[in-house]
Amino acid sequence: MAVELLKGNEAIAEAAIRAGLEAYFGYPITPQTEILEHMARRMPDLGRAFIQAESEVASINMVYGAACTGARAMTSSSSPGISLMQEGFSYIACSEVPCVVVDVMRGGPGLGNIDPSQADYFQVTRSAGHGDFHAIVLAPASVQEAIDLMVEAFDLAEKYRTLVFVVADGLLGQMMEPAQLPPMKPVHKNRPDWALTGAVNREPNIITSLELNAPALEEVNLRLQAKLAEIRKHEQRWAELWTDDAKLVVVGYGMSGRIAQTAVKQARREGMKVGLLRPISLWPFPEKRLSTLADQVDAFLVIEMNAGQMVDDVRLSAGGQVPVSFYGRMGGVVPVPEEIYHEITTLYEKLTSGE
Amino acid sequence: MHEEIIFAGFGGQGVMFVGQLLAYTALAEEKHVTWIPSYGPEMRGGTANCTVVVSDEPIGSPVCKHPSVAVIFNNPSLEKYEAMVTPGGLLVVNSSMMVHPPTRTDLEVVMLPATATASEIGDVRVSNMIMLGAMLIHRALVDRATVEHVLIEKLGTRKAHLQAINLTAFERGITLGQTQQASV
CATH class of the missing domain: 3.40.50.920 (Rossmann fold)
Structure with a gap:
């Protein structure tokens, strides 16, 4: 693969596609709209799913649904849009389905502006939604690192059955610099055994974030916390x-x-x-x-x-x-x-x- | 070599494109390079600008407070950026759009009628190539042959009809840059 001059947002989108992304759902917001635009151009041509949803709330719930079938699914947004998705993040975390979300942060609070920011740090690292959980959060500092971490994000999401954020700021999203894209990986068609695939010749799988019995929900939480402890032990990265x-x-x-x-x-x-x-x-x-x-x-x-x-x-x-x-x-x-x-x-x- | 160049003007003057052309050219010569646009409200009517960093070494910050080169396409940009250029830096000004000449005495200043020359050639939109040609005479960041090669590649077959006029403009910029000895 040749070194090309790539814009951060487009590189993020193309890296996700080459990592075997099967379904993208999103809603436009500056400064990450080039991700959605790139997906709109590329995904249908590759026979994969692209939907511009009616809102961020719809986008994240579509990601949740697609991921329940074992498909590699993602969305991308910027700060105010990420706030709208929080309920979905929490459901995804409790349901333990692998999903990837890109947040190209912009100035806040509120509608703020469209300039670069890192003000969503608390939001994405603490829980990104109600209830006790953490998502894995990866923060690239160059277009090349954004590409590499997008690929890794899907692997980590599947390895731990968790939500993974890749967070950039508007500057990285808009910047162009030389970088190298990975080779194209095909969409993986083998579905994990927990996935919802129609329950032909097997007992139905159930994926839910609802558990009305308190001791049973505490068990769910203990399992989630044990997983988070593993992630905390093995996945600390820095330069x-x-x-x-x-x-x-x-x-x-x-x-x-x-x-x-x-x-x-x-x-x-x-x-x-x-x-x-x-x-x-x-x-x-x-x-x-x-x-x-x-x-x-x-x-x-x-x-x-x-x-x-x-x-x-x-x-x-x-x-x-x-x-x-x-x-x-x-x-x-x-x-x-x-x-x-x-x-x-x-x-x-x-x-x-x-x- | 490490230069931080700002290109600034109105939307429509090809400011973003010429910055990208320099970035693509630097990549073709295997130099380190970053390109960042100004975006946001500034894009809608005010000044448009982009910053290109070209270096022999890996680039840390792609943003800078004091560029070493400013390529200025209009008067509002001159008013905004003249003061920011680092002492000893280069200021290239489109004198066709200038109201008052620059006042800094600690800069190399090159003034050329880029818009008037572009109109004369036949398309006001190629003033960006004139400005780039003149800049490269005073800061030889990349080879002019590489610029021409990359320009032809970027225009592609769809815009092949624009090759000749862009190359002519680039040549004129080089000539103007040579005759316009930088005043220090």
Whole structure:
């Protein structure tokens, strides 16, 4: 496969198709509409299902239905649309059907604007709906990583029978850069044994999120929690740079992690012992690595395009061992490397002057 | 080599396309490159712009506060971006659409009548190729032969009738860029 100049949203859509996506359901919203448009162009030609639903609520319930049959199904939206889907996420989590959802976040709260944001961190990592659950949340920082994580999202969703989010911001969705798409995988026609396939010559399968008997529902919850504990143990992902001798580690995910990399590189050039940790899985959060780093570094600086959300997870992982500072921009404003560099130097001077 | 270039003008001036053309060309020469558009309310009537980063090294931030090159197609964009260009940077201005000349003295400034020249050639829409040609004279980020090759490929058979005029415009931009010695 050749390296091509690809737009984030289109690359995400094409990667999902090549991962064997069988059914896409969605409703347009900026800044992710190119995903839906790409699906509209490609899926019917490939003999696969594409439906532009009447709303986000309908989209997610169509995904839920298709996934119950064992088909690879997904939807994509942006922040306000993701809010509308929350009931569906919770039903999917309880029913344990594999689904993939892309959230290309935009400035909020409310209708907000269409500029890049990371303000849905709490929403997607905490539960993304009512009841006790977590979805796996993956956050790419480049068009190539978005492609790779889309493919992985389907595998993880099926492995754990869970909901997987791939979260980007409007900047990654709209950006073009060189990347390589994977080869086309055919749609897998073999259905898992739990799937609803017509119950010919077998007992009917039941997929439901309703359990009126309290002890029985507690059993369901215990099973879900055991699964989440497995995911938390095995699926923590991150990338890091220059952490070996770092006194200060900057933590940022997605585009803010990537923008921070330019600032950290500048600080390194000037002799400051600064490193970068970029969480790739936001849930499970890479708490083990953060916790180990907390033994080595003097401070963390968290960069986000929100008022400070992931910073809570960094503080929990650091366990009060070292100070955790925060710098963020809100409302669709993207931080530039100069601002982050300024934060780094201010903090670094304090650390090294022994204050 | 690491340059952060902003292309800015009105919607319809081919600002997004010329940025993408530079990005495709950089990829063809196996350089690292990112392209980001401005989008949102700005697209509907105001200024349209895109930022292209071209580098020999992997690119961290695709956004920048102080571009090293600004290619300015209209007066509102000149007013907005002149102040942002990094000292010692390059400012390429479409003088056909300019109300006041740039005032910065710490930049290389190239002014050329891109819109007037495009009209003269026969299509006002090719002012973008004129601007790109002139820019590449002062910042040789990519080879002009690669630009021509990629342009022909991107226009494809459907827009093959636009090849000649775009290539002519690109040539004129190169000539104008050469004669318009940058004033520092």
